[in-house]
Amino acid sequence: MRGAVLYGPYDIHFIKREDPKTVEPTDALIRISATCVCGSDL
Numbered sequence: 001m002r003g004a005v006l007y008g009p010y011d012i013h014f015i016k017r018e019d020p021k022t023v024e025p026t027d028a029l030i031r032i033s034a035t036c037v038c039g040s041d042l
Contacts, residue, residue: 004037012037 003017020029 006037 001017001019002014005013005015007013022029
């Protein structure tokens with residue numbers, strides 16, 4: 001899985017992350033097909 005990591009203003013990296021796992025019986029995994037980052041977050 002690749003994830004976007006924000007290190008600071010204008011410093012975003014897409015890095016390989018480990019796959020998520022459920023730990024508790026009430027946990028859920030959700031697949032997101034599209035998203036965006038607000039300009040104020042950058």
